[in-house]
Amino acid sequence: MLMVGLPIGLIGVVLPAFRRHGADVQPTLTFVRRGLAIASLVLLAGATAFFVAQVIPLELELGSAEAWIELVRLSLLGQMWIVRLALGLTALVVLRWAARPAAWLSTCALVGLAAQATITRTSHSAAMGEGWLPVAADFAHLFAGALWGGGLVALLVAVRCVLRDDAYGRIELTRDLIWRFSPFGIAGVALAAGTGIALSSVHVADADALRTSDYGRLILIKTALAAGAVALAALHKFVTRRRMKTQADVRRFSRTLLAEVLLVVGVFAGAAWLASTSPPHHMVTHQMPDGSTHMMLMTDPEFQRALQIAALAVLAAGAVAFALEWRGRLESRAR
Template identity: 30%
Template sequence: MRLFGRPQRPSAHQLRLSARPQRLITRPQRLITRPQRLIASLLLAFIALLPLLLAAPGQVSAHAALKEAYPAAGARLESPPAEAKVSFNEKLEASIGVLEVLDGNSAKVTNNKAVLSEDGLTLTLELPSLKAGAYTVNYKVISEDGHPVNGSHVFVIGEPPPAKDASTYNIHTQLGHEGHSDDALTTATLLLYAVRFLYYVALMLAAGCALWPLLYRSRWEGISQLLRERFAKLPAQALVLVSLLYVFVESTQIMVGQSSEEWLPLFTSTSVGQSYVALLLLAFAGLSLPVGRNSLRAVWGLLLLATETWNGHAAASSPRWATLSLDFVHLVGAALWAGGLMLLIALWYGERKEAGRFAESFSRAAWISIVVLSLSGILLTLLYMTKLEYLLITPWGILLLVKAGLVILVTVIGFLLRRRMKRSGFPSGILLKADGALMALILVIVGVFTYISPLPANEPVSWHKMGSEMHVSLRITPNVPGSNEFITRIWMFKSLGNPESVKLRLVPIDKPEVGAIEIPLEKFQDDEISTFDGYTKTAYRTTGTYLPFAGLWRAEIRVVDEKGVEREVQTSFRNY
């Protein structure tokens, strides 16, 4: 062995081993900084305290929850409350909070602001004197921990008026007859509309021809005796014939499916039947009126129009005094225009010179009639319809819009007639014929839309959804703003057991600012046969005023099974 001399060359394995520590030495070292140590310490402390926090939930701030409300949900009060209150189990943010009460049209009953109590737990809203009806208490608050809480519930004062929908104007419903529908366009319905058109033509001409001799009395004697007699007698005679046909067809249609014993009560115990009797008596009385007694004939014409107001939409609407008064004014304006136009056309063909003189008087009266028709028609529409949007979704509203367009055309023709009169002193025959044709079209529309409802029809909700683990059905009858029956049926797969709880909520979709309304369901023994193999059925129902106003609604049904698993289904529906 050589101790001294030339050194041995290292092997390749020795070179690899010597290279490793050199690479570690050249790599920069990672040092833990002070902020990192602080964050790590806090994290470890939180992990250590987490079991204690979970074990003592009473020491952790919970979200605010409604503790008490006045009026309470579902309360029925004999007298209106002076205020509305909602109390919570935790303090509320003083600067943020909404408490409002809505009426049956979903409008706020007051613009007063809710006041927060000194302890920060109760919101109080002072209320005006409220009428009988269904009201919604809606609240939206923020608890001091920043959690939003909102909801709504319904209470009732006295006996709410019945819901105003298509049935309000259905004569069968008013008389207590069920199972009749006026929507089908059958031969009988077309015949009814045709007879109603003839009736309104005869009524407008008879009343208008009775009113114009008094209005045009300064020159009435200048018209030939023959024309005056025809102007008085022919409309009255036509009214008798058409009234007999009208009463026969209408009463027959009303009494379809009714026993013969109910015919007499129809004419003696109902306002509709009594108006038929009054119409026939007045129609026959018109045959005996002297031609020269203009004042008496004018009173007769006004009585005819007053009788008609008691057999239509005005008599079924509220406030009744307003609708009846406006309808009477509307009919008077229409009669003056129709009777005056008939007289003008008759004079234009028979006594052209007198036609020029009468045209000036008729022109002024026609403008007044159009203004009266327009204003009274607008006011009646506002009283008939709960929402103006129904104009576009109901046949009544569409016909009314068409009628309004025809009235605009009548206005244009009236302007052209007046300009022609100023130039030549005589009306234009073409314009007179056009005016008469427009009058006929308007009366056709009147004959139809005075019989159909201005409001859409409500249909009961009957919804069912199938699922692999659960089937659900919901029935709401009759689905009107106000009192309804709610029935929910649940079919659970047998392995899941019976529902532990079932909740139904109604959410107003078109009023997102209003909270959901909870429907208290009660289990009942359902005798309706509806089974599915492998499923068990449970049924729940309640009856009450939980649909306070019309609109688009979403029904949410939440079902919790015996294992605590929650399932939710939804459906939407509308009422008017």
């Protein structure tokens, strides 16, 4: 989440706002640089934990070091693990030696995108062998969540730095930060929700599976946490920003923004758990006349169709909201 969304949020939201108001951006850059270094270390540890979590359900005989080496060398899971380790080390090297913020921010964003690509390469969607569309939806889902969540962290860091410095106007700068983040938040939420619903139509066979399977219950928990975060985001955009008139309002916004970030962190924790949980697929074996067997995935067509329509509706609504947001920006600049 941080490796992608935090650099994008800093480049697209925080830096332009600070420059416009003549604010000192160095404390924010220093904090973000340290945060990205920690995120790189987490990527290294998380890559290993994710690899082990994916290998354990396979129940392989791995009683020797040679067996593990063969697994890493020959399996896709092992190869993607090595790639993630290389990406994490690359980010650490660049963060240590690159002087220009644009260099280490852009590198971290690219490293994060590449790491997400390796995750989708070994995801449930890729394992199903249903073509490139579910895999692309998986990648878009991860990117959208990272854009939203990482951008929120960038916004939170900026607001906390604003509160520590009395040298410039806290209120107008904070209002500008919220205004600049809005299109990123709208795009991230709409794309994450739309692709998430679409992926549910692939991995959840029917409505009963949502409440009877661990996979389905995790989806419901993720949805509840995301709904809470979206409710706070709407409060910030439509109420908090307009009523922000005192420094106490800025401090209050900082606290509710932290709550929104924590909810999104919960969503990502649920997503990580979901990635290591088997989907509730109902498979039926058919014996063919030539003696071969074919495996078929049994689903509820009406349930699948309803989810697909809902996904398209969410994506369309998000596109409209994003367009209206940019139209309002262009009109305000023209005035």
